[in-house]
Amino acid sequence: MAIKIGITGGIGSGKSVVSRLLEVMGVPVYISDIESKRLTVSDSLIRRELISLLGEDIYTDGELNKTLLASYIFGNPEHIRTVNGIIHPRVRDDFHQWVKRYDAYPIVGMESAILIEAGFAGEVDAVIMVYAPEEIRITRAMQRDTAPRELVERRVRSQMSDEDKRIQADFVIVNDGETPLIPQVLELITSLSKNIAYLCPPKK
Numbered sequence: 001m002a003i004k005i006g007i008t009g010g011i012g013s014g015k016s017v018v019s020r021l022l023e024v025m026g027v028p029v030y031i032s033d034i035e036s037k038r039l040t041v042s043d044s045l046i047r048r049e050l051i052s053l054l055g056e057d058i059y060t061d062g063e064l065n066k067t068l069l070a071s072y073i074f075g076n077p078e079h080i081r082t083v084n085g086i087i088h089p090r091v092r093d094d095f096h097q098w099v100k101r102y103d104a105y106p107i108v109g110m111e112s113a114i115l116i117e118a119g120f121a122g123e124v125d126a127v128i129m130v131y132a133p134e135e136i137r138i139t140r141a142m143q144r145d146t147a148p149r150e151l152v153e154r155r156v157r158s159q160m161s162d163e164d165k166r167i168q169a170d171f172v173i174v175n176d177g178e179t180p181l182i183p184q185v186l187e188l189i190t191s192l193s194k195n196i197a198y199l200c201p202p203k204k
């Protein structure tokens with residue numbers, strides 16, 4: 001059975017960059033942002049519940065109205081809980097199916113900014129935190145999304161602070177733009193591989 005790692009970190013921390021490096025090194029990664037968007041379109045239960053919560057406008061020409069959903073959830077903890085309660089159970093089920101498909105791999109990953117908040121940390125064997133100071137994260141997200149500071153800060157405030165997440169992580173990758181990234185990812189793989197050897201001793 002594959003070792004499952006969760007890759008987390010706040011908006012703009014560099015999870016996608018780290019996940020890409022892991023994939024290049026042979027670790028398949030389930031990207032929750034992408035898969036949850038796919039499910040909001042393809043899963044009839046999610047569609048039905050989002051329409052009954054937010055009306056028909058939540059889908060435009062069959063596509064999710066991301067602007068409407070984002071303005072509903074970000075900045076309102078009650079709304080975010082309701083929407084997460086509709087989407088996250090289906091993401092969890094989908095991840096279980098995905099893991100079965102990648103069972104031949106020694107290590108697989110799940111990337112989610114809200115791995116801990118969403119309770120997905122319980123689905124993985126180790127939590128990897130990609131850490132960058134908040135101001136760097138905000139600047140990166142503003143540049144990447146050509147988004148105003150206020151919008152990015154609202155999303156930052158919808159997430160657990162990275163300082164709190166860091167305490168719960170098994171392994172921290174620092175992505176502050178100064179500490180080299182690749183050696184840290186290699187160290188992570190080496191340390192996980194040692195655990196695999198320990199858990200699955202070679203057959204004689």
Ligand SMILES: CC(C)(COP(=O)(O)OP(=O)(O)OC[C@H]1O[C@@H](n2cnc3c(N)ncnc32)[C@H](O)[C@@H]1O)[C@@H](O)C(=O)NCCC(=O)NCCS
Pocket residue numbers: 010011012032033036037040065066067069070073080083084087091112113114118155158159
């Ligand atoms: C609100 C949506 C439509 C906004 O889409 P958009 O393309 O503008 O942003 P994107 O998906 O790239 O999200 C950007 C970042 O916002 C943050 N974010 C997204 N959803 C959440 C959430 N429920 N709680 C806290 N932060 C979130 C993450 O850091 C994410 O990486 C989209 O994020 C969404 O459908 N969110 C609800 C589903 C969810 O919880 N996704 C997170 C992974 S399970």
Ligand SMILES: Nc1ncnc2c1ncn2[C@@H]1O[C@H](COP(=O)(O)OP(=O)(O)OP(=O)(O)O)[C@@H](O)[C@H]1O
Pocket residue numbers: 009010011012013014015016017018033113140141144175176177178181
């Ligand atoms: N070490 C770095 N040096 C320079 N730019 C970086 C570095 N790490 C990440 N970036 C850039 O910062 C932006 C945010 O990184 P990335 O998309 O990986 O963050 P993320 O944690 O996946 O964010 P989100 O939660 O919003 O999906 C991207 O444009 C990325 O190219």
